[in-house]
Amino acid sequence: MSWDAWRVVRAALEHGSLTAAAPRLGMTQATASRRLLALEARLGRPLFQRTPRGLVATDTLEAMRPHLDRMAHAEAAVREAFEAGDAPRGDVVVAMPPGVSADLGPLLVAELARTAPDVRLVLLADIAYRDLDQLEAHVALRSEVPAQGEHRAARLVELEVRPYGSAAYVASLPEDVTLGALEWLTWTADLAHLPTSLFVDGVLEGRPARLRSNHFTTLRRAALAGLGVMLLSEVQANGLVPVPLAMPRLAGSMWMVVPDAVRSLPRVQAVMDAVHAVLADL
Numbered sequence: 001m002s003w004d005a006w007r008v009v010r011a012a013l014e015h016g017s018l019t020a021a022a023p024r025l026g027m028t029q030a031t032a033s034r035r036l037l038a039l040e041a042r043l044g045r046p047l048f049q050r051t052p053r054g055l056v057a058t059d060t061l062e063a064m065r066p067h068l069d070r071m072a073h074a075e076a077a078v079r080e081a082f083e084a085g086d087a088p089r090g091d092v093v094v095a096m097p098p099g100v101s102a103d104l105g106p107l108l109v110a111e112l113a114r115t116a117p118d119v120r121l122v123l124l125a126d127i128a129y130r131d132l133d134q135l136e137a138h139v140a141l142r143s144e145v146p147a148q149g150e151h152r153a154a155r156l157v158e159l160e161v162r163p164y165g166s167a168a169y170v171a172s173l174p175e176d177v178t179l180g181a182l183e184w185l186t187w188t189a190d191l192a193h194l195p196t197s198l199f200v201d202g203v204l205e206g207r208p209a210r211l212r213s214n215h216f217t218t219l220r221r222a223a224l225a226g227l228g229v230m231l232l233s234e235v236q237a238n239g240l241v242p243v244p245l246a247m248p249r250l251a252g253s254m255w256m257v258v259p260d261a262v263r264s265l266p267r268v269q270a271v272m273d274a275v276h277a278v279l280a281d282l
Contacts, residue, residue, distance in 0.1 A: 076261030101125035183228030
């Protein structure tokens with residue numbers, strides 16, 4: 001039986017629908033559906049129950065889940081062994097938060113152009129954590145290390161954040177200004193779980209923020225325009241200046257997480273080296 005068909009099954013098992021699974025396999029939903037139906041026809045039994053909420057694995061398929069996982073890891077290991085002797089070339093998918101991508105992304109591209117010109121970055125700049133076991137990303141920069149999965153993590157840097165605003169805005173503040181009196185630029189409700197968002201909401205105590213957005217660059221541009229302050233690390237300040245106020249220390253680590261299945265690939269190694277080189281220069 002073709003592994004291509006079982007790849008569809010494994011992805012559908014993980015994501016609950018062919019609509020979600022197909023893009024991760026680089027195919028259309030129609031193609032994924034045809035492969036799944038052909039496999040079920042060959043087996044003479046369904047692998048999923050079709051429900052209004054999506055695909056639900058049969059007991060038989062659930063029992064096969066660990067075997068499918070091993071097949072997927074074996075496929076990645078074969079690909080790794082094939083490519084291990086090659087010079088670094090090809091696409092590397094890197095996932096990172098939007099604020100990190102805005103500053104680090106261009107620097108990574110420049111570093112790779114110098115050290116590994118045949119490697120091309122595909123940057124996924126969003127808050128959502130990518131499924132590294134499914135190789136939705138080859139390298140991920142995260143504030144937390146995944147609790148499960150076959151990967152390795154390296155702490156890159158510890159970042160301390162504080163309020164930053166434009167030089168004109170900070171200069172206009174009275175000497176006795178308090179954190180609660182600042183005009184805050186912060187995250188929308190869907191990102192209220194972020195530590196920086198929790199801190200700002202605690203300072204506001206129910207008062208409205210000057211601006212809420214789920215887009216990092218929008219918030220930083222608003223700060224550059226003198227509309228208020230946002231919590232940033234020094235490396236994210238980009239022309240903004242800190243507000244000279246005493247406040248609790250807010251810090252977190254940035255980790256680089258790489259799936260074991262692709263860690264030894266030359267192109268992935270080149271990106272990992274580029275990340276370290278760029279951060280060393282900041």
